[in-house]
Amino acid sequence: MTFDPAGIAALDARDPLRGFRDEFQLREGLIYLDGNSLGARPRATAARIAAAVTEEWGEGLIKSWLDAGWSTAPLRIGDKIASLIGARPGEVIAADSTSVNIFKALAAAISLRPDRTVILSESTNFPTDVYMMQGIEAFSGGRIKAVRADPEAVLDRLDADVAVLLLTQVHYKSGLVRDMAEVTRRAQQAGALVVWDLSHSAGAMEVDLNGARADFAVGCGYKYLNGGPGAPAFLFVAERNQAAMPVLSGWFGHASPFAFEEDYRPAGGISRFQCGTPPVLGLAALECGIDLLLRADIREMREKSLRLSQLFIERMELRCAEFGFEPVFPADPKLRGSQVAYAHPHGYEIVQALKERDVIGDFRAPDILRFGLAPLYLRHADIVDAVERLHEVCLSRAWDKPEYRLRAAVT
Numbered sequence: 001m002t003f004d005p006a007g008i009a010a011l012d013a014r015d016p017l018r019g020f021r022d023e024f025q026l027r028e029g030l031i032y033l034d035g036n037s038l039g040a041r042p043r044a045t046a047a048r049i050a051a052a053v054t055e056e057w058g059e060g061l062i063k064s065w066l067d068a069g070w071s072t073a074p075l076r077i078g079d080k081i082a083s084l085i086g087a088r089p090g091e092v093i094a095a096d097s098t099s100v101n102i103f104k105a106l107a108a109a110i111s112l113r114p115d116r117t118v119i120l121s122e123s124t125n126f127p128t129d130v131y132m133m134q135g136i137e138a139f140s141g142g143r144i145k146a147v148r149a150d151p152e153a154v155l156d157r158l159d160a161d162v163a164v165l166l167l168t169q170v171h172y173k174s175g176l177v178r179d180m181a182e183v184t185r186r187a188q189q190a191g192a193l194v195v196w197d198l199s200h201s202a203g204a205m206e207v208d209l210n211g212a213r214a215d216f217a218v219g220c221g222y223k224y225l226n227g228g229p230g231a232p233a234f235l236f237v238a239e240r241n242q243a244a245m246p247v248l249s250g251w252f253g254h255a256s257p258f259a260f261e262e263d264y265r266p267a268g269g270i271s272r273f274q275c276g277t278p279p280v281l282g283l284a285a286l287e288c289g290i291d292l293l294l295r296a297d298i299r300e301m302r303e304k305s306l307r308l309s310q311l312f313i314e315r316m317e318l319r320c321a322e323f324g325f326e327p328v329f330p331a332d333p334k335l336r337g338s339q340v341a342y343a344h345p346h347g348y349e350i351v352q353a354l355k356e357r358d359v360i361g362d363f364r365a366p367d368i369l370r371f372g373l374a375p376l377y378l379r380h381a382d383i384v385d386a387v388e389r390l391h392e393v394c395l396s397r398a399w400d401k402p403e404y405r406l407r408a409a410v411t
């Protein structure tokens with residue numbers, strides 16, 4: 001890889017995805033390295049939401065449930081997401097939040113393994129994943145145990161008690177990519193089911209759920225899918241597991257919601273994993289993000305994302321080696337998600353100082369600076385610039401200000 005300015009410009013000029021940046025609202029000068037927390041806004045979303053509000057809701061009113069396809073949006077958008085993650089039509093629903101979908105998937109998995117009592121995860125999994133496990137443990141009166149194992153040894157903990165293994169494909173801090181096919185094979189060999197959290201992989205890299213014989217998966221709509229703040233999440237249930245009885249047995253998952261029957265009777269297929277009325281406006285925004293992604297080649301996205309991370313790492317070695325950043329990303333590019341992360345004792349302050357210089361990354365307690373590298377809208381030149389601004393922050397100790405030490409409620 002060449003790092004002279006002409007080399008970087010050439011990389012951007014040759015980038016097969018270069019046309020996508022203009023599809024997003026991104027101010028020139030701003031370097032947005034947080035697309036793994038909240039994806040940027042597709043330009044098309046504003047007009048789509050306006051139409052959903054003024055025409056579909058304003059004019060169509062309740063008729064829009066049928067006329068504007070509101071009632072089928074969770075399935076329609078689910079099918080589009082399915083094509084991004086190696087699932088078949090009818091295996092994915094766009095609904096609820098990731099946390100709620102984790103609950104639904106775990107509860108369904110437990111019901112398919114009634115003789116087993118353990119939900120297993122790794123101790124460093126994203127907190128909400130672990131919290132949802134703990135909620136199920138409490139609700140079960142302790143019959144179900146939420147067990148967290150050392151990340152390196154989690155597969156060794158698989159035994160005849162484990163009903164379900166919950167893992168995130170790309171770790172939210174280190175970006176480590178798990179081998180989905182191999183982990184799934186090991187878990188299933190031990191008689192367990194697996195729930196994959198795709199929050200940091202869907203829309204950033206190739207995911208092949210059916211190729212890995214995955215059982216369940218969940219993921220976020222507002223990260224790499226660019227679905228907007230609080231976008232609905234998604235839930236994948238492999239066809240063979242769809243007979244599981246939903247615990248969140250809401251009327252939208254009923255076989256015949258508008259028959260208003262007295263008793264719950266689950267719909268066939270993935271529909272039963274819906275719960276209540278779909279969030280129509282959120283789904284409209286989510287669909288814009290997904291429609292945009294569907295126009296891109298996911299293999300090109302992965303290749304570019306790896307080029308961006310390699311460039312970031314090499315620039316850090318060249319420009320910031322003396323400032324005490326400790327890499328916490330996997331050395332092997334194949335094991336690296338679409339992000340890089342470094343530990344630094346002043347990580348929080350440095351992230352604040354960078355924001356003032358128009359570089360937005362994020363901080364993850366206790367000391368991690370995390371930089372998301374969304375390949376659809378970042379340029380190679382942005383990476384070089386971001387590391388230059390980081391170099392300046394460190395060299396001038398611009399981070400060393402009292403106001404940067406006050407922690408905000410959302411980091």
Ligand SMILES: *Cc1c(COP(=O)(O)O)cnc(C)c1O
Binds near residue numbers: 128129168
């Ligand atoms: C972002 C993220 C979530 C978020 O869950 P919400 O219910 O959408 O707040 C869950 N799991 C992982 C691994 C995440 O990275």
